[in-house]
Amino acid sequence: xxxxxxxxxxxxxxxxxxxxxxxxxxxxxxxxxxxxxxxxxxxxxxxxxxxxxxxxxxxxxxxxxxxxxxxxxxxxxxxxxxxxxxxxxxxxxxxxxxxxxxxxxxxxxxxxxxxxxxxxxxxxxxxxxxxxxxxxxxxxxxxxxxxxxxxxxxxxxxxxxxxxxxxxxxxxxxxxxxxxxxxxxxxxxxxxxxxxxxxxxxxxxxxxxxxxxxxxxxxxxxxxxxxxxxxxxxxxxxxxxxxxxxxxxxxxxxxxxxxxxxxxxxxxxxxxxxxxxxxxxxxxxxxxxxxxxxxxxxxxxxxxxxxxxxxxxxxxxxxxxxxxxxxxxxxxxxxxxxxxxxxxxxxxxxxxxxxxxxxxxxxxxxxxxxxxxxxxxxxxxxxxxxxxxxxxxxxxxxxxxxxxxxxxxxxxxxxxxxxxxxxxxxxxxxxxxxxxxxxxxxxxxxxxxxxxxxxxxxxxxxxxx
Amino acid sequence: xxxxxxxxxxxxxxxxxxxxxxxxxxxxxxxxxxxxxxxxxxxxxxxxxxxxxxxxxxxxxxxxxxxxxxxxxxxxxxxxxxxxxxxxxxxxxxxxxxxxxxxxxxxxxxxxxxxxxxxxxxxxxxxxxxxxxxxxxxxxxxxxxxxxxxxxxxxxxxxxxxxxxxxxxxxxxxxxxxxxxxxxxxxxxxxxxxxxxxxxxxxxxxxxxxxxxxxxxxxxxxxxxxxxxxxxxxxxxxxxxxxxxxxxxxxxxxxxxxxxxxxxxxxxxxxxxxxxxxxxxxxxxxxxxxxxxxxxxxxxxxxxxxxxxxxxxxxxxxxxxxxxxxxxxxxxxxxxxxxxxxxxxxxxxxxxxxxxxxxxxxxxxxxxxxxxxxxxxxxxxxxxxxxxxxxxxxxxxxxxxxxxxxxxxxxxxxxxxxxxxxxxxxxxxxxxxxxxxxxxxxxxxxxxxxxxxxxxxxxxxxxxxxxxxxxxxxxxxxxxxxxxxxxxxxxxxx
Numbered sequence: 002x003x004x005x006x007x008x009x010x011x012x013x014x015x016x017x018x019x020x021x022x023x024x025x026x027x028x029x030x031x032x033x034x035x036x037x038x039x040x041x042x043x044x045x046x047x048x049x050x051x052x053x054x055x056x057x058x059x060x061x062x063x064x065x066x067x068x069x070x071x072x073x074x075x076x077x078x079x080x081x082x083x084x085x086x087x088x089x090x091x092x093x094x095x096x097x098x099x100x101x102x103x104x105x106x107x108x109x110x111x112x113x114x115x116x117x118x119x120x121x122x123x124x125x126x127x128x129x130x131x132x133x134x135x136x137x138x139x140x141x142x143x144x145x146x147x148x149x150x151x152x153x154x155x156x157x158x159x160x161x162x163x164x165x166x167x168x169x170x171x172x173x174x175x176x177x178x179x180x181x182x183x184x185x186x187x188x189x190x191x192x193x194x195x196x197x198x199x200x201x202x203x204x205x206x207x208x209x210x211x212x213x214x215x216x217x218x219x220x221x222x223x224x225x226x227x228x229x230x231x232x233x234x235x236x237x238x239x240x241x242x243x244x245x246x247x248x249x250x251x252x253x254x255x256x257x258x259x260x261x262x263x264x265x266x267x268x269x270x271x272x273x274x275x276x277x278x279x280x281x282x283x284x285x286x287x288x289x290x291x292x293x294x295x296x297x298x299x300x301x302x303x304x305x306x307x308x309x310x311x312x313x314x315x316x317x318x319x320x321x322x323x324x325x326x327x328x329x330x331x332x333x334x335x336x337x338x339x340x341x342x343x344x345x346x347x348x349x350x351x352x353x354x355x356x357x358x359x360x361x362x363x364x365x366x367x368x369x370x371x372x373x374x375x376x377x378x379x380x381x382x383x384x385x386x387x388x389x390x391x392x393x394x395x396x397x398x399x400x401x402x403x404x405x406x407x408x409x410x411x412x413x414x415x416x417x418x419x420x421x422x423x424x425x426x427x428x429x430x431x432x433x434x435x436x437x438x439x440x441x442x443x444x445x446x447x448x449x450x451x452x453x454x455x456x457x458x459x460x461x462x463x464x465x466x
Numbered sequence: 467x468x469x470x471x472x473x474x475x476x477x478x479x480x481x482x483x484x485x486x487x488x489x490x491x492x493x494x495x496x497x498x499x500x501x502x503x504x505x506x507x508x509x510x511x512x513x514x515x516x517x518x519x520x521x522x523x524x525x526x527x528x529x530x531x532x533x534x535x536x537x538x539x540x541x542x543x544x545x546x547x548x549x550x551x552x553x554x555x556x557x558x559x560x561x562x563x564x565x566x567x568x569x570x571x572x573x574x575x576x577x578x579x580x581x582x583x584x585x586x587x588x589x590x591x592x593x594x595x596x597x598x599x600x601x602x603x604x605x606x607x608x609x610x611x612x613x614x615x616x617x618x619x620x621x622x623x624x625x626x627x628x629x630x631x632x633x634x635x636x637x638x639x640x641x642x643x644x645x646x647x648x649x650x651x652x653x654x655x656x657x658x659x660x661x662x663x664x665x666x667x668x669x670x671x672x673x674x675x676x677x678x679x680x681x682x683x684x685x686x687x688x689x690x691x692x693x694x695x696x697x698x699x700x701x702x703x704x705x706x707x708x709x710x711x712x713x714x715x716x717x718x719x720x721x722x723x724x725x726x727x728x729x730x731x732x733x734x735x736x737x738x739x740x741x742x743x744x745x746x747x748x749x750x751x752x753x754x755x756x757x758x759x760x761x762x763x764x765x766x767x768x769x770x771x772x773x774x775x776x777x778x779x780x781x782x783x784x785x786x787x788x789x790x791x792x793x794x795x796x797x798x799x800x801x802x803x804x805x806x807x808x809x810x811x812x813x814x815x816x817x818x819x820x821x822x823x824x825x826x827x828x829x830x831x832x833x834x835x836x837x838x839x840x841x842x843x844x845x846x847x848x849x850x851x852x853x854x855x856x857x858x859x860x861x862x863x864x865x866x867x868x869x870x871x872x873x874x875x876x877x878x879x880x881x882x883x884x885x886x887x888x889x890x891x892x893x894x895x896x897x898x899x900x901x902x903x904x905x906x907x908x909x910x911x912x913x914x915x916x917x918x919x920x921x922x923x924x925x926x927x928x929x930x931x932x933x934x935x936x937x938x939x940x941x942x943x944x945x946x947x948x949x950x951x952x953x954x955x956x957x958x959x960x
Contacts, residue, residue, distance in 0.1 A: 004667035005665055005742075006505060008504075008667060008742065009501050011934050014934035015494070015934040016494055018934060022942070035946055130704065130707050158886070430696075435704060
């Protein structure tokens, strides 16, 4: 018995010391607060609850109810219909035309347009690797037609193999904002990158096998800067075009339309000094295409450095019908003050103003940050800054009279990324989605677009009465 | 108060989301309550055996619910069959039939619960049917306790073991909670002679037990959980999102994670058993110090590798039927060992890679170079051999860890075609804590064994309060880094 008593003594003393450690004051080492020793936390029902409601900013205003003026000058209060479980797209547009109307109208006219309906999706690492945007594009193309993966950077190593298309390249040097290579802001494209090139530089986009509409296309559009002129050859679908690009500091295009192709090659056979490629858009002649402009680590602040001339060039060469701003993972983080979050959103608002000048008719939508969790004593919980930032984003959208989509709510609110991790639909950094999670959330956003589009067509039908 | 009682009842009931594992806070109380009863019954053999067995069954119920009946079924059938084999010493044929019956029961249960979906899915795939996996619960640790129980019957059949005197003894052996759900696979010949001996726990056993619990807890809950959650899982979830350098570090990280996860659990099991007066054989012996793949399997999961050697490889003829047959036996054994780890082709491929490497090493070492099977290289050759062996093991781990072959191929492709060495400083800064913990794991792995013995020896000379303080210090550290949703052990489902 005495031998077992030694074991008992060790175990009992250990438990007693651990229980007593609960009474220790909070300990800090080098500014990091150590967790409290609470062996009884499993029994404490309060331990799992989070207190994220504190310090929430003022609640954003409700969207104004659209009014319909019929042909007979009757004014009708239009009631939007959103199916159960479908997150509303909150439209803060003013006047007769709501913020999303241009996009919905483009969708309605999709077959009559002489170009595809284009969506520009600005984001951070959330959409890196085409996660989320791949499936959003696919669902839009399935519903309204269209082909191609949209925008692909010329020499971005991340795009070497992004699920259903891949980009291989040679003799291209990447210059990206906040990167190691020297970066001249005035030269960047909407992708916030450019690729210095020389004679012989090339890149090839290949669509892989699969059921996605994005793996084949008919139109290839290369965007480049050639201050001293350049000669470019584009090949796809058995067709080839060699174009002498005149010297200009503005962004220019080389465009080739062919029968359906799943491989396009862009080659510089002659490049004057300072030639740089931006990338290419692969799309159909009609339908919908989504351009994914993701930048790892971005808070969206650097978007303001894209100069007005560049925005104007894109508006001319690659006009957009819907522009989505989706940031926050690098802003709504532990330790971020409300002041920092407000400052970032002020810059987003400034970028929206720039966009308005360049794309005066395009619909603009602010997409909320998604759930983003961290570990605390009681388990995995939503970082308290996340719901704060969502509120602030909605306030900013209301101020700017653009549309707002609460993806945080759509995915299930607090703790939802943790639930997605359990279903293997998100990574264990409790921040990023897997392709499965991207498909799930893209489906939710798509359902909202569909419901919003239905509301739009109903409203337009009423106007004709 | 009612809420707390409800919570307590919830904690005490079966919950698949909250298995009772050694690194959970609840287990600390659980073990204190257990040890109090163990102390009171220390001098009463039958009552103590019954108490520990009952407690072990509750431990299993907490992890697998009603499937504790399966444990009881395996226990009862093998106890009765073992006794029948021992009674029928005059008839080898009868003994063989009884052995086959035992194997059919044990392997039948294992096959049904673990491999049905795998094999039916494969057949459906071959004939082009759309197969939705059936909803078959996989009882935790079934691979461990069936193998353990099989060894008992086979040893009796071989005449190397006498049956235990009572069903209670056998139930105690099969269900003994420290090793029940994740090993080590303790042979009956090692364990059953200890059951009826009076409890004796020397200062050496206490020190060694506390050391193994502390080191096991640190390996499992600090090193393994931290690097898996914060780095390794992310890389393997989406290798394309990471450079080749990060993928390579992810592979090294996984090598450390799986070692710390499983050996950590084994260490805790060994330590807990020592504190209760029982000796388990060592299960891991610094496997990444191996200078050949043969050496690796002498150091990695020793209780499994010796089990498959004694009961599969030798049963198939081992090296007694010529060279070619020996290589075939080796390959088949390793393919089955791979399948033991999980019902998926990737595990079979992992076993196959190790089988091929074992054959290749045996061929070159013994047939070409005519070296003794216990040959050990020295100096730079040994260092080179350790580096090469480690990297081969890592290569095989990629297939073991990746969700499918395509993901494994992507990891390898990223490492060889998209390395980005220039990211090194950024990666080191970005993942400094993860890499520091990995580095700590590898450095301590390569320390000489005598350091460990030195620590145990020092602990042995210290008063018991120091033992408690060591455990408190490690638990405090675990609390600081723990993920409250404690991940299941990697080998749990094996």
